[in-house]
Amino acid sequence: MSAPCARLWEVEAERDGRLDDDARASATRHRAHCRACREEHTALHSLGRRLADEEGPAWDALAQKRLRGKVLAGANEARLRAPSSHKRVAALVAFAAVMVIGLVAWKRAPKGTPPAPIASIELRDEGGAIYERATLDGTEHVYLRAGTLGIKVRHDAVTHLLVHVPDGEIEDLGTTFHVSVHGGATTRVSVDEGRVLVRKANGDRDGRLVSAGETWEPDPALEKASTQATVATPIPASAAPTSAVVLRGPSPEPKPALTKRTVPAASASASASASATVSAPAGSAVHPPSEEDATYMRAVSLLRAGRRDEARAAARRYVVLYPNGLRRQEMDVVAE
Amino acid sequence: MERPVKPLVNRPVLARRAPEISDGALVARMCEGDTSALGVLYDRHAKALYTFLSRVTSTGEAEDLVQITFMRAGSLADRFDPARGEPRAWLFGIATRVAQESRRSIVRKARAVFRSIVAPVSIQESTKTDVVRALDSLSEAKRVVVVLAEVEGFSCQEVADMLEIPIGTVWTRLHHARGDLRAFLERGAP
């Protein structure tokens, strides 16, 4: 079934804040004359209303009050137990919770998460590693809370691995490396195969290349001076498997750290300058995007920069890599 | 006899002045050890969190999860950073994590820690509306995103921050969630 209007995707893009002011104005003008887009707009609006209007399950007032008492009594009890250092108790409780999470996940690891783990990823505890592993929407996630974990990913187009560390994440595209986390911060990333570029967001444009046999460690002076995000991008123009290492500033759980958006160049031919021109959409705090986002954003940024031929090539690349991608229609138009 | 810290469960002063105090100020008071501030935060957000947790977990444990959410908010208050968003988003972020842990059965252990005994109340399948059944048909990842964005009204960026996932992933999940919901509601199956 082909879409009745090539701009239909804009309706949802607008709703989700993916359009800038000009594009939004253009979409609104277009909608006035396009029945298909108007209908799509109404359909999405009605769906939203239906979901929002759905009344939640009844929760009787007495049960609410009873629970309130329990919450406050529990909180008071925690304070009374250690009145002079409630913060330390809180930290210990949080730590204990993390330990429980880690241990349970560890014990359940072989059958804990519903989808089968991707076979081409090997994880090895190299010293006190507390981690969980999960498959979510086709991406393999590893949550490393403490200790050292050895990670080996066999290069495979289907495999996509994200290693979440307390102060950031490490995106792997097929390599072998080791990550150490201590005291809630990443203390070491060493690479056996492939290579990564570690870059501080606060003005360090060149970053630091970590190749096979090398090790990344935070610079203690810089760590103290700034809580700015550390951002790394894959190395362009290389046939070697490459990883993007993204380390954010200290991130108190459960709030995510504020990071500047940096688009890891998805393509092997991506140039650093092109990825640097990509700006974040409205709403400052942005996480490093997925490969699909990066590919899409690159095409869009090139288009905005007036570099049509490069934009067309980037869009074609998107279409090839993500035939069922969310921005397929949009990229088809750019690729023509 | 003098105790080092008085329990503040029923202190009426703060509750009476509640409407004037912002959520952010309440969290700041929690950091000072003022438990009654947690009570006001509970009064403002518990019902919404209960509804949210009922929708995203559908395990009949929402009340339990609300308790754990607020207990955790109490212990994490000093790590709340107002520059990074509203307390409401922070609470929903905690609740989302609690829901994820619940799925992995971790909350069952945590429950013992908090010594909470709450009988789970399961929702009768027959009383569910089409919309609720449509939501139930989604994967948890898609359900959480669509409920946060479409029901709770958080922006995609706020959802990305809460879940600590790239905004592109939020967009993708929302897109697929809407598609599945529309298919379910139009044809009665996803």
Ligand SMILES: [Zn+2]
């Ligand atoms: Zn149209």
